[in-house]
Amino acid sequence: MDFSIKSADKKNSLNTVKTGCLVVGIYEEQKLTDEAIALDIDGSVTHMLESGDISGKPGSTLLVNSPKGIAAKRLLLLGLGKKPVGEKDFRKAIETAIKSIKPLNTDDLLIALPFDTISNRDLSWAIYCVLSEFHVQLYQSDTFKNKKEASTKIRNVSFYLPSGDVTIAKNALHQAKAITDGMTLARNLGNLPANICTPTYLAKQAKSLAQTYKFGIEILDKKQIESLKMGSFLSVARGSDEPPKFIVLKHMKGKSKEAPVVLVGKGITFDSGGISLKPGAGMDEMKFDMCGAASVLGTFKAIGELDLRQNIIGIIPACENLPSGHANKPGDIVTSMSGQTIEILNTDAEGRLILCDALTYAERFHPAIVIDIATLTGSCVAALGHVNSGLFTRLDDAHDKLANDLIDASKRSNDPVWRMPVEDAYQEQLKSNFADMANIGGQPAGCVTAACFLERFTKKYTWAHLDIAGTAWKSGPAKGATGRPVPLLCTYLIQRENKR
Known part of the structure; x- marks a missing residue:
């Protein structure tokens, strides 16, 4: 159209x-x-x-x-x-x-x-x-x-429109078209079945975007991931025959020494829950567990169309979470890229296990901002339903500014978020008798403790976590991916550019 x-x-x-x-x-x-x-x-x-x-x-x-x-x-x-x-x-x-x-x-x-x-x-x-x-x-x-x-x-x-509005309108139309095209890509990827949209398929889509818009790109395979000592990410991937991929996209159109914005998208292309198997009813919807990754790719499509004058990096850890003789078992202990050890009490809390290594990897870019996007917890759905995505940040001046900027962008893009707490008091729930931390903190405040888990890997930069478990797709007769939060991410980046 x-x-x-x-x-x-x-x-x-x-x-x-x-x-x-x-x-x-x-x-x-x-x-x-x-x-x-x-x-x-x-x-x-x-x-x-x-x-x-x-x-x-x-x-x-x-x-x-x-x-x-x-x-x-x-x-x-x-x-x-x-x-x-x-x-x-x-x-x-x-x-x-x-x-x-x-x-x-x-x-x-x-x-x-x-x-x-x-x-x-x-x-x-x-x-x-x-x-x-x-x-x-x-x-x-x-x-x-x-x-x-x-x-x-x-x-x-x-x-x-009046002739005096034409220039503004054309620019607005260009931006709106880029955002909706990005949403379309994110929805298309989310709606694909998991036998087609594998980690390898996501990597091919990233390569296609890189070719079209001249992005830099790196696709790390299993051996390269092993060399980086991403033991947490690999522990999830080894339950499947599908090889994991670690995807890095780079749009470097800002100043040469300008710190980048890094977007990290959860790319679990199918989540069975692993050994902690999910109920069969509705498990087909776990093909949507890569919607965080899809939103990063959709946002990068919009970034390419808009040719933003910023340094922006996308990171996607992609794999499947399946039960097998090689899969994680409850009680296993793995070592993350950061060196911190994790006791896996529930193999269905796998998103945070792949994201933590990606968040550590992001340190090498000395980022200004890191935002991770993940269909992370059913607890967030219980807390916020299907209207607001959960927004989690630390409580200090830098993180308050980031949170306020994201909230403002969410209102402008009709892609709402609600800020949730990340406080040390919740960290107590992640204590383990055998490792530096457990991967779950129990039922109370599950989305908060999940964010607190990720927060342990983000100490070196300003960070926000978006839990999109309730907003990335719809169930029932309207079943399908929504393309959220592509509008929020794009609007945030556009407004960031306008303020420079």
Whole structure:
């Protein structure tokens, strides 16, 4: 689908623009937006409202075929609620509009809405909202279906905006398209079955991105991983016949000595739980346990499209967690790359075992910021459900700033997070009688103790952990990867660049 900007000028007056469908807003109590007033030259829009078929409440619609005095083939009047338009009301209106437009037999669409009247939000946010909702509603995962799902006929979407907004809008459109394309890649990877999306497959996808966008890349195999003494990561990998891969992507477009941002994504391409086997019901969804890795690859696609002037490194430890004669056993003790020893009390707490070595590896880049992304704990789902991802950082000035920057980016990208504690008091739960630490801290505050485990490997830099176990995919009839938190990560990086 192509998106573009159409300048509002004398050559493109709204009632003379030819399009398959024109979308115009109406405020509550049937008050006209400026765009609706521009169409109401002969009172035709007012006459439509007099039918009483649209109230102007958020998400109310009235579709008019062959509207009188208007060049557009169809006119969709869209309720926006009260002026100024609330963020929630705007998003509801856009959601409803796209649902109304999808089945239409038209290949182009013109959106003429009062983006400047959205409360506490700017034009860039509004454009991202529209593209994000198109992505959500039009995404399909039917690669392996012989009978493909019906798709919309809309191929071109334009925003009708004042000429003074065109430059800002084009930049916003470029950023929004990069983010949604990154989400699409992350969703596609997440939705693939584990017999196809193996660690080797993830490595090939990373190589493809590197070739397309000229990233630096390293793919470490088992022998190289062994030479780095990543005993914790390898202990998880050895239960499977699939070889592990340690993937490193490098986008080095910042200053030569500038400390990079490092993104670390959990890449368990299938998680059976290992010897601590998961219940059979719903185990198929454990193909989504690599969504942290997918989000790093999706973010790197967006980074490549935007050509950000920063140094950004992506690290993905990738393997399977399966039961076998070689697999970890409860009670085993392994030595991490950092030299710290870990007693494995539960083999299903494997994500932290591969991430801890990746977090130690990140030290070599002397990073400014490290953010790890992982479908880490069911406890986070119990705590936050499927709305917020869990955000964990230490409590000090540097980490408070990072947390606040990520929270701000989450609000702007409609990809919410909620900050959770990382405190020494929780570290007590990770004590082991036989090793430096245990890999689980018991049921209480499980997502917090998991973050506290990771925190032990991040002492040399500013760090945040995103637990996306409740937000990376959906179950039930809507089963599938969501692409989160690609919008959050991309928006954070974009805002970081804008502040420099």
